[in-house]
Amino acid sequence: MKKVGVAILGLGVVGGGVYEILTKKREFLIATQGVDISVESVLEVREDRIRELGVPAGKVAANIAEAVCNPDVSAIVECIGGVDAAREYVLDALHAGKTVITGNKELIAKYWSELERTAKTHNAGLYFEASCVGGVPIIRTLNDGVQANEISCIMGIINGTTNFILSEMTEKGVSYEDALAHAKSLGFAESDPSADVEGYDAAYKLSILSSLAFHTKVPLAKVFREGIATVTAEDILDGKALGYRLKLLAIGKREGNTVEVRVHPAFVKENHPLAAVDGSFNAVYLRGDAVGEMMLYGRGAGSLPTASAIVSDIVFAATHGEHRYATFKNTASPDRDIKFTADFSGAYYLRLTVSDEQGVLAKLAAILGKYGISIAELRQTSAGGGASKLFLVTHGTHETAIRSAVSKLHATDFAKVESVLRVC
Amino acid sequence: MKKVGVAILGLGVVGGGVYEILTKKREFLIATQGVDISVESVLEVREDRIRELGVPAGKVAANIAEAVCNPDVSAIVECIGGVDAAREYVLDALHAGKTVITGNKELIAKYWSELERTAKTHNAGLYFEASCVGGVPIIRTLNDGVQANEISCIMGIINGTTNFILSEMTEKGVSYEDALAHAKSLGFAESDPSADVEGYDAAYKLSILSSLAFHTKVPLAKVFREGIATVTAEDILDGKALGYRLKLLAIGKREGNTVEVRVHPAFVKENHPLAAVDGSFNAVYLRGDAVGEMMLYGRGAGSLPTASAIVSDIVFAATHGEHRYATFKNTASPDRDIKFTADFSGAYYLRLTVSDEQGVLAKLAAILGKYGISIAELRQTSAGGGASKLFLVTHGTHETAIRSAVSKLHATDFAKVESVLRVC
Numbered sequence: 067m068k069k070v071g072v073a074i075l076g077l078g079v080v081g082g083g084v085y086e087i088l089t090k091k092r093e094f095l096i097a098t099q100g101v102d103i104s105v106e107s108v109l110e111v112r113e114d115r116i117r118e119l120g121v122p123a124g125k126v127a128a129n130i131a132e133a134v135c136n137p138d139v140s141a142i143v144e145c146i147g148g149v150d151a152a153r154e155y156v157l158d159a160l161h162a163g164k165t166v167i168t169g170n171k172e173l174i175a176k177y178w179s180e181l182e183r184t185a186k187t188h189n190a191g192l193y194f195e196a197s198c199v200g201g202v203p204i205i206r207t208l209n210d211g212v213q214a215n216e217i218s219c220i221m222g223i224i225n226g227t228t229n230f231i232l233s234e235m236t237e238k239g240v241s242y243e244d245a246l247a248h249a250k251s252l253g254f255a256e257s258d259p260s261a262d263v264e265g266y267d268a269a270y271k272l273s274i275l276s277s278l279a280f281h282t283k284v285p286l287a288k289v290f291r292e293g294i295a296t297v298t299a300e301d302i303l304d305g306k307a308l309g310y311r312l313k314l315l316a317i318g319k320r321e322g323n324t325v326e327v328r329v330h331p332a333f334v335k336e337n338h339p340l341a342a343v344d345g346s347f348n349a350v351y352l353r354g355d356a357v358g359e360m361m362l363y364g365r366g367a368g369s370l371p372t373a374s375a376i377v378s379d380i381v382f383a384a385t386h387g388e389h390r391y392a393t394f395k396n397t398a399s400p401d402r403d404i405k406f407t408a409d410f411s412g413a414y415y416l417r418l419t420v421s422d423e424q425g426v427l428a429k430l431a432a433i434l435g436k437y438g439i440s441i442a443e444l445r446q447t448s449a450g451g452g453a454s455k456l457f458l459v460t461h462g463t464h465e466t467a468i469r470s471a472v473s474k475l476h477a478t479d480f481a482k483v484e485s486v487l488r489v490c
Numbered sequence: 491m492k493k494v495g496v497a498i499l500g501l502g503v504v505g506g507g508v509y510e511i512l513t514k515k516r517e518f519l520i521a522t523q524g525v526d527i528s529v530e531s532v533l534e535v536r537e538d539r540i541r542e543l544g545v546p547a548g549k550v551a552a553n554i555a556e557a558v559c560n561p562d563v564s565a566i567v568e569c570i571g572g573v574d575a576a577r578e579y580v581l582d583a584l585h586a587g588k589t590v591i592t593g594n595k596e597l598i599a600k601y602w603s604e605l606e607r608t609a610k611t612h613n614a615g616l617y618f619e620a621s622c623v624g625g626v627p628i629i630r631t632l633n634d635g636v637q638a639n640e641i642s643c644i645m646g647i648i649n650g651t652t653n654f655i656l657s658e659m660t661e662k663g664v665s666y667e668d669a670l671a672h673a674k675s676l677g678f679a680e681s682d683p684s685a686d687v688e689g690y691d692a693a694y695k696l697s698i699l700s701s702l703a704f705h706t707k708v709p710l711a712k713v714f715r716e717g718i719a720t721v722t723a724e725d726i727l728d729g730k731a732l733g734y735r736l737k738l739l740a741i742g743k744r745e746g747n748t749v750e751v752r753v754h755p756a757f758v759k760e761n762h763p764l765a766a767v768d769g770s771f772n773a774v775y776l777r778g779d780a781v782g783e784m785m786l787y788g789r790g791a792g793s794l795p796t797a798s799a800i801v802s803d804i805v806f807a808a809t810h811g812e813h814r815y816a817t818f819k820n821t822a823s824p825d826r827d828i829k830f831t832a833d834f835s836g837a838y839y840l841r842l843t844v845s846d847e848q849g850v851l852a853k854l855a856a857i858l859g860k861y862g863i864s865i866a867e868l869r870q871t872s873a874g875g876g877a878s879k880l881f882l883v884t885h886g887t888h889e890t891a892i893r894s895a896v897s898k899l900h901a902t903d904f905a906k907v908e909s910v911l912r913v914c
Binding site: 099207212342355356365386 | 518627635636771781789797799
């Protein structure tokens with residue numbers, strides 16, 4: 067029977083989950099997968115954590131070299147987080163020809179090429195299923211489930227913190243600040259929530275997922291990013307009245323050789339499969355030319371769901387014994403002619419205050435029309451004091467057109483644009 | 491570069507889709523997967539179909555031996571359907587040591603053990619991703635995405651025809667007969683729809699999926715099966731008023747060594763992810779002890795979605811080069827002590843006509859109570875003529891208890907049970 071000795075670097079939330087699964091399920095994995103996986107080494111400075119998990123003293127490495135160079139260790143699980151020490155340790159492990167499994171999305175998004183090069187040079191494996199959407203096997207699906215497809219669109223709710231906050235705002239009508247405070251109290255948001263709420267976490271994941279979906283490296287710098295901190299309860303409830311749900315979406319599209327990648331809040335029609343993905347759940351929707359529409363849904367974070375993906379990678383590496391996951395398989399003809407566009411097309415939601423005088427709607431429509439923008443849905447309510455509120459959804463248009471029209475409207479004396487949100 | 495020569499047996503809807511993808515996407519698969527897959531042989535008697543697809547004359551095999559024994563062919567795609575010729579041809583191919591890829595759920599559900607034995611003996615591969623849920627990689631997920639998990643529940647809408655019919659009945663309030671006629675006119679139901687509407691197709695798939703999920707062969711004969719032909723629009727609309735959607739569910743559960751597998755119509759709460767799976771879409775929901783809840787959603791049938799799964803298997807077999815898919819990996823310790831139960835537990839929906847006299851509800855509750863059944867939800871409307879209609883949903887109970895209670899109620903002079911449906 068194939069034997070795999072594992073070193074776990076970092077026994078935090080995810081590393082602890084990996085330790086727990088591997089120790090409790092050793093017999094189960096032998097019986098069902100035909101692989102004997104043992105934890106041979108852990109790297110962790112917090113002694114209380116080592117005691118809490120019951121790690122035998124003999125398995126605690128004094129330093130990274132001891133963990134990586136242990137001859138009984140063939141697979142290194144990186145659960146340190148961040149990119150400085152993690153990058154150094156992962157490079158060490160790859161240099162030693164060991165299989166590396168990580169869920170570190172920031173590390174992969176920023177240093178994939180370097181890690182891939184190192185892995186290839188030393189014939190080491192590099193697996194990162196856990197970097198995107200927790201335990202949901204989206205990377206396995208992109209690599210080994212939809213190979214026959216040219217994927218035109220991948221669109222996901224891939225950050226649980228922001229989805230929890232937006233769901234709270236939608237269901238309870240509370241403010242962003244109150245929803246964020248609630249998320250923190252439940253452990254769904256960190257004390258410094260900026261990586262989540264400003265969309266960095268989703269951007270890392272989108273860079274990885276769209277690279278795999280489109281068979282071309284999508285640099286992090288090409289991902290347009292807007293967070294949810296300026297979203298108001300008013301926008302959410304207005305959109306809900308029009309039949310939309312607001313989500314932080316990560317969107318990748320490819321048409322010919324043009325790719326667009328973007329993370330921003332967006333309205334989704336209430337009957338779209340993504341609209342029902344609430345709370346801390348995640349989902350990725352994709353469209354392939356053969357398979358059509360598909361969606362994967364599940365827990366995007368948490369100790370055991372993320373550890374489930376890491377253990378899946380350990381087993382996959384052991385049972386399939388190939389080191390393909392660091393690399394694109396199209397190395398013979400890399401896509402060097404990809405163009406990235408930021409002039410996204412789509413519909414837009416606008417909220418405006420307009421003065422309550424005759425002819426205002428006509429003037430508004432004229433300005434929008436000048437930029438080729440037409441109105442699909444419109445709702446008007448009185449704002450009092452000689453003003454009206456307008457909520458409108460446009461037909462399909464372009465980012466540049468909307469930006470020009472909004473700046474033109476700002477310059478008028480009859481309309482004030484209070485909110486602009488994309489509609490998917 | 492790895493080269494794979496393919497023979498396609500049968501150029502029907504799915505076989506034609508496979509031919510189309512493999513010929514149109516040969517360069518794409520070379521570039522993105524590093525595998526050169528060519529169609530070397532087809533077996534098809536209909537000359538018009540061969541012309542329609544533009545198959546070169548030199549690639550049309552005169553008989554099965556010519557297709558299977560072709561030295562340029564290493565992978566055989568079975569798209570004949572049925573179990574007689576298909577079984578014989580697949581056995582021929584496995585005997586010749588060739589990799590077999592099939593989407594034939596009936597064949598796998600009925601002859602898996604024989605095919606597996608033959609594949610092992612001749613070191614041949616056997617892949618059947620396309621047998622369940624079309625292009626959605628549910629078998630890849632069960633085998634290679636959730637290995638760390640003990641799966642307690644797998645539950646799916648895995649037959650598009652019945653889901654289309656039930657969706658029509660739910661949305662438009664039409665009868666079963668009208669919805670079936672509509673499904674036939676759109677090509678979503680066959681002229682003899684019994685394999686779909688009586689639940690055979692779903693039972694084949696559930697036997698396969700639950701075998702993989704629970705790491706033990708689940709014989710087709712153990713799958714409890716009830717179709718949708720007796721479902722009425724009244725039940726669907728009554729359930730909808732109580733917040734439920736009626737679906738043909740395939741359910742597999744494992745608790746300890748007890749397994750239950752069943753296909754039947756069931757009410758699902760409207761906020762359950764499966765409730766929103768409408769029309770011809772399919773979805774499989776599962777619960778693992780590490781990953782938690784997960785769902786995969788997509789097109790469960792059709793030419794290109796199913797062909798997408800077959801091509802995925804061809805590529806997977808070529809790039810991973812292992813023949814694991816015929817077998818369970820736990821051959822060292824097969825689960826010989828599995829028990830199958832038909833005494834399912836769960837809630838039930840009952841529709842009754844009761845006479846409009848004092849004390850009837852008390853008598854009804856007393857009979858249910860005798861079998862340990864309590865009422866969770868109740869709605870009463872007048873039926874005219876001294877009678878009332880009752881719609882009730884019970885708290886969790888057992889199949890045997892419900893059957894006994896219903897038979898007791900039938901023997902009374904005050905209540906007539908008109909409908910019994912399970913609630914999930």
